[in-house]
Amino acid sequence: MHRKESSQPHKLHTSSFPRIFRYIVFISLSLSLFFFGLFNLNIITKHQESFKQHDNIYGENDSVSRTNFETFNTSSFKGHTYIELLQLESSWISTLDSNVPVTVIIIYPNNDQKDEDEEDNDRIIEKQLDAILSQTVKPESIWIITLVEQVNNINKLLQQKKLINNVQLYIKEIDNSDPFTYLKIVLQKVQTKYILLLNSGVILGNQYLQNMLHISNTKEYNDKLLGTMGMNFNNIPNEVDEIVSLTCYDDHISSYFTYSNDNMITYSRTSKRVDMLSNIWFLQKQWIPILFKENNKDLPLEFFISFTLRYNSNIPSIILPTFNRESWGDVSSVSIQTFTCDDLRRKFSTNIAWTHYIERGYPLIIKESFNQNKIMFILDGINQEKYFRSLYCKLSLISNNSINIITTGKDRGLDSSKLRKIIKKSSCGHINIYDLDIQTNSFETNILRNQVYEGVEHIIEYLKPEILIYAKITKNFIYQGISSAIKGFNNTVTSIELPLEEIEYVTELIIDLPFHSLKNWNEPKIQLQVITQNRPVSLSRLINSLNSSYYFGDDNVSLTVNIDGGADPVTMDFCSKFLWNHGSKNVRHRIVQGKLIPMVIESYYPNDYNDYGLLLDDDVEVSPFYYIWVKYSILKYRYGPDKSQRLFGISLYGQRYMELNMFGLGTKFPNRSPYLSQVPCSWSAVYFPEIWKEFHEYLIKRLDDEREIIVSNSKSSYKRKKSWKNYFIELIYLRGYVMLYPNFKNLTSFSTNHAKPVFDVPLMKEFTLYDELPNNHLPNFTELPVTDLWGNLTTFNDLINRGINLHNNISLSSSFQRII
Ligand SMILES: *[C@@H]1O[C@H](CO)[C@@H](O)[C@H](O)[C@H]1NC(C)=O
Ligand SMILES: *[C@@H]1O[C@H](CO)[C@@H](O)[C@H](O)[C@H]1NC(C)=O
Ligand SMILES: *[C@@H]1O[C@H](CO)[C@@H](O)[C@H](O)[C@H]1NC(C)=O
Ligand SMILES: *[C@@H]1O[C@H](CO)[C@@H](O)[C@H](O)[C@H]1NC(C)=O
Ligand SMILES: *[C@@H]1O[C@H](CO)[C@@H](O)[C@H](O)[C@H]1NC(C)=O
Ligand SMILES: *[C@@H]1O[C@H](CO)[C@@H](O)[C@H](O)[C@H]1NC(C)=O
Ligand SMILES: *[C@@H]1O[C@H](CO)[C@@H](O)[C@H](O)[C@H]1NC(C)=O
Ligand SMILES: *[C@@H]1O[C@H](CO)[C@@H](O)[C@H](O)[C@H]1NC(C)=O
Ligand SMILES: *[C@@H]1O[C@H](CO)[C@@H](O)[C@H](O)[C@H]1NC(C)=O
Ligand SMILES: *[C@@H]1O[C@H](CO)[C@@H](O)[C@H](O)[C@H]1NC(C)=O
Numbered sequence: 001m002h003r004k005e006s007s008q009p010h011k012l013h014t015s016s017f018p019r020i021f022r023y024i025v026f027i028s029l030s031l032s033l034f035f036f037g038l039f040n041l042n043i044i045t046k047h048q049e050s051f052k053q054h055d056n057i058y059g060e061n062d063s064v065s066r067t068n069f070e071t072f073n074t075s076s077f078k079g080h081t082y083i084e085l086l087q088l089e090s091s092w093i094s095t096l097d098s099n100v101p102v103t104v105i106i107i108y109p110n111n112d113q114k115d116e117d118e119e120d121n122d123r124i125i126e127k128q129l130d131a132i133l134s135q136t137v138k139p140e141s142i143w144i145i146t147l148v149e150q151v152n153n154i155n156k157l158l159q160q161k162k163l164i165n166n167v168q169l170y171i172k173e174i175d176n177s178d179p180f181t182y183l184k185i186v187l188q189k190v191q192t193k194y195i196l197l198l199n200s201g202v203i204l205g206n207q208y209l210q211n212m213l214h215i216s217n218t219k220e221y222n223d224k225l226l227g228t229m230g231m232n233f234n235n236i237p238n239e240v241d242e243i244v245s246l247t248c249y250d251d252h253i254s255s256y257f258t259y260s261n262d263n264m265i266t267y268s269r270t271s272k273r274v275d276m277l278s279n280i281w282f283l284q285k286q287w288i289p290i291l292f293k294e295n296n297k298d299l300p301l302e303f304f305i306s307f308t309l310r311y312n313s314n315i316p317s318i319i320l321p322t323f324n325r326e327s328w329g330d331v332s333s334v335s336i337q338t339f340t341c342d343d344l345r346r347k348f349s350t351n352i353a354w355t356h357y358i359e360r361g362y363p364l365i366i367k368e369s370f371n372q373n374k375i376m377f378i379l380d381g382i383n384q385e386k387y388f389r390s391l392y393c394k395l396s397l398i399s400n401n402s403i404n405i406i407t408t409g410k411d412r413g414l415d416s417s418k419l420r421k422i423i424k425k426s427s428c429g430h431i432n433i434y435d436l437d438i439q440t441n442s443f444e445t446n447i448l449r450n451q452v453y454e455g456v457e458h459i460i461e462y463l464k465p466e467i468l469i470y471a472k473i474t475k476n477f478i479y480q481g482i483s484s485a486i487k488g489f490n491n492t493v494t495s496i497e498l499p500l501e502e503i504e505y506v507t508e509l510i511i512d513l514p515f516h517s518l519k520n521w522n523e524p525k526i527q528l529q530v531i532t533q534n535r536p537v538s539l540s541r542l543i544n545s546l547n548s549s550y551y552f553g554d555d556n557v558s559l560t561v562n563i564d565g566g567a568d569p570v571t572m573d574f575c576s577k578f579l580w581n582h583g584s585k586n587v588r589h590r591i592v593q594g595k596l597i598p599m600v601i602e603s604y605y606p607n608d609y610n611d612y613g614l615l616l617d618d619d620v621e622v623s624p625f626y627y628i629w630v631k632y633s634i635l636k637y638r639y640g641p642d643k644s645q646r647l648f649g650i651s652l653y654g655q656r657y658m659e660l661n662m663f664g665l666g667t668k669f670p671n672r673s674p675y676l677s678q679v680p681c682s683w684s685a686v687y688f689p690e691i692w693k694e695f696h697e698y699l700i701k702r703l704d705d706e707r708e709i710i711v712s713n714s715k716s717s718y719k720r721k722k723s724w725k726n727y728f729i730e731l732i733y734l735r736g737y738v739m740l741y742p743n744f745k746n747l748t749s750f751s752t753n754h755a756k757p758v759f760d761v762p763l764m765k766e767f768t769l770y771d772e773l774p775n776n777h778l779p780n781f782t783e784l785p786v787t788d789l790w791g792n793l794t795t796f797n798d799l800i801n802r803g804i805n806l807h808n809n810i811s812l813s814s815s816f817q818r819i820i
Contacts, residue, residue, distance in 0.1 A: 077272075077273055079268070079270030079271045079272050080220070080270055080271050080321075081269055081270050081321060082269075082320075082321045082322060082323040082327065083323070084270075085211075085214075085215050085218075085271065085320060085321070086211070086214065086215075088214075088215070088218040088220055088221075089218060089219070090214045090215070090217040090218045091217045091218075092213045092214055092216075092217035094137060094210065094213075094214075099137075099138045099139060099140040100137045100138065100139060100140065100194075100209065100213055101140055101192040101193040101194055102139040102140060102141075102192055102193075102194040102195070102196055102209060102213070103139065103140060103141045103142075103143060103190045103191070103192045103194070103195050103196070103285075104132050104139045104141070104142045104143070104195075104196045104198065104209075105143045105144075105145060105186065105195060105196065105197050105198065106125065106128055106129075106142075106143070106144045106145070106198045106199075106200060107145050107172075107182070107197065107198065107199060107200060108125055108144050108145065108146045108150065108154070108200040109146070109147070109150075109200045122153060122157055124200065124201050124203075125144070125154065125157065125200065126157060126161070127203050127332075128198065128200070128201070128202065128203055128204075129142070129157075129161065129163065129167070131203045131204040131205075131206065131331070132204065133163075134206050135204065135206055135207075135208065135209040135210065136206055136207050136209070136210045137209050137210045137213065139192075139196070139209060140191070140192050141168060141190075141191070141192065142163075142166060142167045142168070143167065143168045143169070143170060144167060144168070144169050144170070145169075145170045145171075145172050145182045145185065146169065146170070146171065146172060147171070147172055148171050151169060151171065154169060155169070170182065170185050170189075180291070180297055180301070180304070183288065183291055183292070186288055187288045187289065187292075190285050190288070192285060193284060193285055193286075194212075194213070194216070194282065194283070194284060194285065195281075195282075195283045195284070195285055195288075196209065196212065196280070196281070196282055196283075197280070197281040197282075197283060198279070198280055199278075199279045199280070199336070199340070201330075201332070201336050202279050202280055202329065202330050202336055203330055203331050203332050204280075204328075204329060204330070204331070205322070205324075205325050205326045205327050205328040205329070205331050206326050207326040207327050208228075208326075208327065208328070208329060211320075211327055212226060212282045215320060216282060216284075221271075221318065223315060224315065224316050224317070224318045225277060225281065225282070225283060225287075225305070225306065225309055225315050225316065225317045225318065226277075226281075226282040226318055226319075226320060227277035227278070227279070227280045227281055227282060227317070227318075227319055227320070227329070228251035228280060228319055228320050228321075228322055228328070228329035229248075229249060229250060229251045229277065229278045229279045229280060229319060229329060229330070229336075229337045229340070230248075230249050230274035230275070230276055230277040230278055230302075230306075230317060230319040231246045231247060231248045231249060231274060231275060231276050231278060231302070231341060231344065232246065232247045232249075232274050232275045232276075233245075233246060233275050233358065234246060234247055234264075245264075245345075246264075246341060246344065246345060247264045247265075247266060248264065248265045248266070248278075248337060248338075248340075248341035249265075249266055249267060249268050249272070249274060249319050249337075250265055250266070250267050250335050250337040250338070251267075251319070251322050251328055251329040251330060251337065252267060252322050252328050252335075253267045265337070265338060265341060267321075268319060268321055269321050270321055271318055271319065271320050271321060272318065272319055273316055273317065273318055274306070274317050274318070274319050275303075275306060275317070276302040276303050276305075276306045276307075276317065276344075277302065277305065277306055277317045277319065278302045278337060278340045278341075278344075279329065279330065279336055279337060279340055280329045280330075281305060283305075287309060287313070287315060290308060290309055290312050290313050290315075291304075291305065291308050291309070293308060293312045294307070294308040294311070294312065296353050296357070298351060298352075298353035298354070299351070299353060299354050299357065300344060300347055300351065300354060302340070302344060303354060303357070305317075307357070307362060310462075311362075311458065311462065314461075314462070356437075359415075359416055359417055359435070360415075360416055360434065360435035360436075360437055361416050361432065361433050361434035361435055362434075371400075372400055372401065372402035373400055373401045373402065373466065373467075373515040374402045374404070374463065374464060374465040374466050374467070375395060375401060375402070375403055375404070375465060375466070375467045375468075375469065375518075376403075376404045376405070376406060376459070376460075376463060376465035376467070376468045376469070377392050377403070377404070377405045377406065377468075377469050377470065378405075378406045378408070378456065378468065378469075378470040378471075378478075378482055379405055379406070379407055379408070379414060379419070379470075380407075380408045380412055380414070380470075380471065380476070380478045381408065381412045381413035381414050382413045382414045382418075383413075383500075384414075384471050384500065385414055385419065385422065387471070387500045387501075387503045387504075388469070388471075388503060389422070389426060390504075390507050391469070391503060391507045391510060391511070392405060392428070392431065392469075393423075393426050393427075393428035393429075394507070394511045395510070395511060396428045396429035396430060396431050397428065397429040398429075398511070400515075401429075401515075402432070403429070403430075403431045403432070404431070404432040404433075404434065404459075404463050404465060405419060405431055405432070405433050405434070406433075406434050406435075406436060406455075406456070406459055407419050407433065407434070407435045407436065408435075408436050408437075408438045408452070408478055409435055409436055409437035409438045409439075410437070411437075411438060411439060411440040411441075412438055412440065412478070415435050415437070416433045416434065416435035419433055420433060432463075434459055434463075436451070436452065436455040436456070436459075438451050438452060438455070438478075439451065445477045448477045448481075449477045449480050449481040449484075450481070451481070452477065452478050452480075452481025452482060452485070453481040453482075453484050453485045454485075455481075456481060456482050456485035456486075457485040457488060460485065460486070460489055460493060465493060466492075466493065466494060466515075466519055467493070467494045467495075467496060467515075467518055467519060467521075468482075468486065468493050468494070468495045468496070469495075469496045469498065469510075470482055470495070470496075470497060470498075471497070471498060471499070471500050472497035472498055472499050472553040473499075473500070479497075482495075483495075494518070494519045494520070494521050494522060495522070496510070496518070496521050496522075496553070497553040498552060498553050499552070499553055502550050502552050502553070505550060505552070505625070505628060505767055505769075506552050506628065508770045508776065508777070509628065509631075509632050509770075512636075512777040512778070513632075513635055513636060513640065514636075514640040514641055514642070516639065516640050516641060517635040517636060517639045517640040518635070519639075520635060520639035521635070522554075523610045523639060524610050524612055524631065524634045524635065524638070524639070525556055525557075525558075525607075525610055525611050525612065526554075526557050526612050526613075526614055526627070526630060526631075526686065527557075527558045527559075527560065527604065527611065527612070527613055527614070528546060528557060528558065528559045528560065528614050528616060529560050529562060529600070529603040529604045529613055529614065529615050529616065530542060530543070530559065530560065530561045530562065530616045530617075530618060531562050531564070531598075531599060531600050531603060531615070531616070531617055531618060532561060532562070532563055532564070532567070532571060532575075532618035533563065533564040533565075533566060533567050533571070533593075533618075534566065534567055534568040534571055535571070535618050535619065536568065536570040536571045536574050538618045538619045538754065538755070539561075539571060539574065539575075539618040540574055540578075541621055541754075542616060542618055542619075542620055542621055542622070543559075543561075543578055543580075545621045545622045545623075545624075546559065546616075546622055547580070547581075547582075548624060549622060549623070549624045549625070549626055549627050550624055550625065550627060550628060551582050551627055552627070552628065552631070554582070554627075554631075555582060555583060556583045557582045557583040557627070558583040558584040558585070558586065559580045559582070559583065559584075559585050559586070560585075560586040560587070560588060560603065561575045561585075561586070561587050561588070562588045562590070562599050562600075562603045563575060563587065563588065563589045563590065564590050564593050564598075564599055565589075565590040565591050565592045565593035566593050567589070572589075575587045588603075598724060600615055600682070600724070601695075601696075601699070601724050603615065604687065604692060605692070605693075605696070606689030606690075606692060606693060608689070609689050609690060610689070611689050612630075612634065612686050612687070612688060612689060613686065613687050613689075613692060614630065614684075614685070614686045614687075615682070615683070615684070615685060615686075615687065616683065616684050616751075617682075617683035617684065617753070617755075619683075619753055619754050619755035619756070620683055620684045620751050620752065620753050620754075621751065621752055621754060621763065622652065622684070622750060622751045622763070623652075623749070623750045623751065623763040623764040623765065624764075624765070625750060625764050625767060625769055626652055626750035626751060628769065629650070629652065629742065629750045629769065630650055630652075630686050630750075632769075632778060633650045633674075633740055633778065634650065634686070636778050637740070637778075637781050638688070642780050642781045642782075643781070644781050646735070646736055646737050646738055646796065647676070647688065647737070647738060647739070647740060647781075648680075648687065648688055648691040648732065648737040648738065648739055649680070649681075649685050649686050649687045649688055649691070649739045649740070650685060650686040650739065650740045651681035651684070651685040651739055651740065651741045651742070652681075652684040652685060652686075652742070652749060652750035652751035653681065653684060653741075653742065653747070653749030653750065653751050653752065653753075653761055654741050654742050654743050654744065654747050654749055654761065655677070655679065655681070655741065655791075656747065656761070667785070667793065669783075669785045670774035670775075670779075672743055672744060672745065672772055672773070672774060673743060673774050673779055673783075673784065673785060674740055674741060674742050674743050674773070674778065674779070674784060675740075675741050675743055675784055675785040675786070675787060676738035676739065676740055676741070676784050676785065676786045676787065677738060677739055677741055677786075677787045677788075677791070678729075678732050678733065678737065678738055678739070678787070678788050678789045678799065679729075679739065679789055679791075680725060680728050680729065680732065680739055681739060681741070682725050683753060684750075684751035684753070685739065691737065694731070695727075695728055695731055698727070698730075698731050699724070699727055702727055702730070729789065732789075733789065733802065733803055733806060734803045734806060734807055735803055736796060736799035736800040736802070736803045738786060738799070740784070744764070744768070744772045745772060746762055747761040747762065748761070748762050748763070748764050748768070748772070749761045749762070749763060749764065750763070750764060751763070786799065788802075
């Protein structure tokens with residue numbers, strides 16, 4: 001026997017629980033006996049009618065209100081009925097003669113329970129012990145953890161019952177800063193694999209332990225915290241004076257209670273995930289150390305155990321259905337759960353620590369969402385919220401999206417309750433909110449950063465977002481904390497970091513892109529390849545326009561200036577001096593001026609299949625929105641479900657002559673639809689890596705070959721000239737490749753060419769991208785008009801057939817097979 005002297009005088013909380021208990025026992029004894037019979041009958045016959053009059057008792061599939069933050073797909077955790085549970089394959093084999101590896105621990109009295117009427121309590125503990133001793137399997141140890149002043153009484157009882165050597169008694173120290181000190185004893189002294197923790201007053205049915213062992217040794221349940229009573233939160237209070245409401249699950253339909261309407265008690269005929277277990281916990285000893293990871297010991301035991309195991313080790317709490325009296329967790333005539341439930345509700349209004357946990361959104365962590373596109377935002381303060389509002393709100397209205405928002409807390413200007421109010425007013429869809437509650441009273445940025453880091457890390461671990469969207473403010477410790485947390489998840493979370501002022505431009509794009517494209521937000525890398533020689537004024541105009549464009553947080557846009565042989569000193573000087581902040585800057589210089597194969601072809605060669613080259617002549621100027629056009633098209637047509645192998649690039653401007661003869665009346669295409677064309681735009685277009693590589697291979701072989709290939713249709717033809725562009729056209733024709741072109745009003749484009757009048761088109765200076773697209777977004781690839789080298793509308797089939805024909809013609813007469 002272990003005894004510890006409590007060093008401090010202690011004062012216990014008084015609670016009305018025991019009084020009510022007795023009171024209700026009194027008045028309800030006969031009533032409850034009556035109901036007992038009825039409910040038993042009900043379980044067997046599955047008749048519901050008899051209970052209609054008791055509004056507060058609901059069968060599982062009756063109108064149990066849905067929790068407003070309950071996001072998990074209930075059908076994903078397949079519940080089992082009692083019979084199904086016992087039929088599950090279990091590795092536990094009952095042996096009659098040996099003890100089972102379980103330590104049964106009675107907490108007597110419960111933390112907040114103190115009854116002056118000790119005689120009454122003695123009788124209860126005696127019944128509890130009897131119930132444990134008459135289990136169909138015998139636990140290896142039985143403990144009672146109690147207060148120092150109870151020790152004599154209990155010893156007396158144990159002596160009377162000749163149990164003094166069978167039951168170990170531990171003293172619970174009263175320490176107001178840590179009411180769970182006894183867990184340390186449990187941690188140190190328990191020798192068995194399992195622990196059955198019981199609240200005082202719980203009288204087990206005699207098969208309880210046997211059932212628990214069976215179920216916890218099945219593959220379905222061996223990693224779950226088990227019990228037969230529990231509760232779910234119905235809401236997170238929106239207003240300070242709003243009360244939390246709980247749905248309580250009793251372990252059998254039994255008794256009588258005196259509940260108000262918003263406090264529901266019910267029974268589940270199948271096993272079920274719950275937010276908290278109550279009264280009985282079937283735990284594994286190896287989980288005890290996890291309970292020490294959570295510091296806030298002001299929490300009620302029920303929330304503390306379930307939350308801590310779930311938050312720190314992803315162990316969910318499950319209640320199991322019972323069947324007959326033998327399987328019940330509590331056979332007393334008046335269900336203990338009704339009192340626990342009422343007690344917790346009361347506690348909620350007074351327990352500030354707990355209220356704060358709930359308000360911050362902790363229950364979210366114990367919920368799960370399945371089969372949804374999980375997108376998480378982190379909003380630091382009220383200003384950021386305004387910038388992101390339209391985006392998160394619209395995303396939340398898209399079906400299959402699950403939106404979670406993390407706030408940084410009151411000290412930073414926006415906490416969860418404030419955000420809940422904003423969301424309510426903005427008629428968004430369902431949004432889960434979680435509050436990191438960063439305490440900014442420290443002046444040490446490291447400490448602050450670490451708070452963010454740990455909070456975000458945990459949330460990502462539990463909510464498992466696939467996409468995380470937040471403000472890109474690199475000097476901010478919040479940003480730094482988030483960035484380092486994300487690094488720990490390697491590439492499993494896509495981070496979309498956006499400068500606040502640029503969010504308005506990408507809002508529609510993010511809403512429009514398929515989820516799969518969004519997940520690839522950071523995949524495409526654009527390298528800018530500028531070709532110049534001796535036009536420093538034009539060059540600096542181009543560089544300035546590139547420099548002042550929007551990049552939406554992408555900071556890996558490399559810029560290479562390729563200076564041809566014969567460049568002037570002003571150009572040379574400018575190139576070596578200008579600053580490029582959006583990625584790396586490189587300058588290359590040729591000694592001999594490029595002739596046959598101009599340097600443009602060799603300027604870009606992909607590092608990998610996400611490495612795109614934007615080729616720019618120095619007489620070009622770009623629109624501040626050129627990058628969004630490129631990124632949007634690439635994500636849409638290359639990284640979504642809608643991707644095409646035939647697209648070889650994206651032009652920044654529309655061709656004048658194409659506009660003239662493309663969409664006459666009678667075509668099914670919207671007037672301003674971007675279109676696909678076989679014509680390559682050579683001076684301001686993005687080229688795709690695999691096709692550029694293929695072109696290099698083609699060119700190597702083609703340059704060795706003296707024969708003429710005429711890409712021709714009926715009238716006009718592209719004849720062989722010694723120009724890279726015409727070689728490229730050969731490849732395009734043979735393969736049926738196309739380039740994407742914008743087609744805005746008045747030829748508004750993302751680049752203009754000041755040297756070539758035919759390409760001198762107006763730049764998009766005002767942001768009209770979405771306004772000008774058909775239905776305000778890029779059409780699906782298959783809905784884009786396809787045109788050939790002559791600007792005539794055609795189909796992919798036709799383009800491909802033409803290529804095959806030409807291919808066959810060449811192959812008949814030459815060794816071209818090798819090339820193509
Ligand atoms: C409740 O569930 C039972 C069995 O699953 C079913 O037969 C019954 O129709 C359900 N009742 C309601 C009201 O949905
Ligand atoms: C829930 O999951 C099941 C099976 O996993 C699926 O059939 C059902 O469509 C899902 N429901 C929702 C709302 O996601
Ligand atoms: C919802 O999202 C999930 C996960 O991304 C996906 O597997 C599922 O097919 C989507 N369902 C619908 C109806 O789009
Ligand atoms: C990330 O990668 C490192 C090294 O490959 C690995 O040790 C770590 O477990 C990974 N983290 C996650 C969350 O996958
Ligand atoms: C930038 O892109 C290059 C080429 O794709 C890559 O090697 C490099 O790691 C990237 N740098 C950053 C900071 O993402
Ligand atoms: C680009 O802009 C930054 C400031 O935004 C400036 O420091 C830099 O000099 C500019 N570079 C050029 C080439 O204009
Ligand atoms: C169309 O573009 C030309 C320049 O190419 C410009 O002069 C003209 O003002 C534009 N018209 C409209 C209606 O924007
Ligand atoms: C475009 O493609 C998506 C996904 O492939 C599809 O859901 C949508 O209906 C398509 N839009 C049209 C207008 O066909
Ligand atoms: C293009 O279409 C026009 C009629 O719209 C036709 O006259 C011309 O022959 C076509 N060109 C080619 C190369 O098919
Ligand atoms: C193939 O060759 C024949 C005969 O030389 C010619 O009439 C035909 O136009 C060629 N086809 C293509 C697609 O060039």
